[in-house]
Amino acid sequence: MSQTQIETLDPASATLTLSLESSLYPRDILYAAAYVFLDRAYVLLDKKEGRFIVHLRGKLPVDEAALRAMAGEFANELLAQALRQRVVKANQRIIDDVTTLAIAGAAGGTPEHGSDDTLMIDEQNPAEDGFLDDPLGIATPWEPKKKDA
């Protein structure tokens, strides 16, 4: 028996039944693939004799070619989601680190390896920040003015 196969196909009712080897496709991947189809088809999942059964019914009338295309797209989506999950797993550490850094930055914190000494703008002499010339004086800090007021 193949990994993914069309069990039934009925253009009159716009229905399609697929069966998948459940040992090849984790449940999360099945959910992810099915989720993609929710906007254009009614989806019902079932399980029978070690295989996932996927019932699809198009929300709009479709012909046989469109139903066969839908079956192929579902199989492709399973593979795409499986790859996506593998990539996420392989890069989980990097994703966590980047997310932590972003949240720390947004919260005003500094990364563990940084400190206040690494501030790039000299508050006493902002013109020497090393970034841009400021011919219009836009970058004048407001703190000194506030003190004078």
Add this chain to the structure above:
Amino acid sequence: MPPSSDRSTSATVKLHRALYVEEAIADAAATFADFAAFAVQSDGEHFVVDVTDINRDVDGDVVAEFCNFALANTAIRRKSDV
């Protein structure tokens, strides 16, 4: 396949317990409570959902949309459990 509720005011849906979360089904039932009455019970490997008093004036297939919501809710819950 989700039974079409186009002509009938009642339908029965069987959702596999290994693939659908009961709370997700209950959430979907609550979402569609204005359009039909839902009774969920366990029966072996499935949750059996008896849908009655389906409002036929509603544009769309209430039972099939309910199944889609139950699936979407399950997928979201299972993902957040990881």
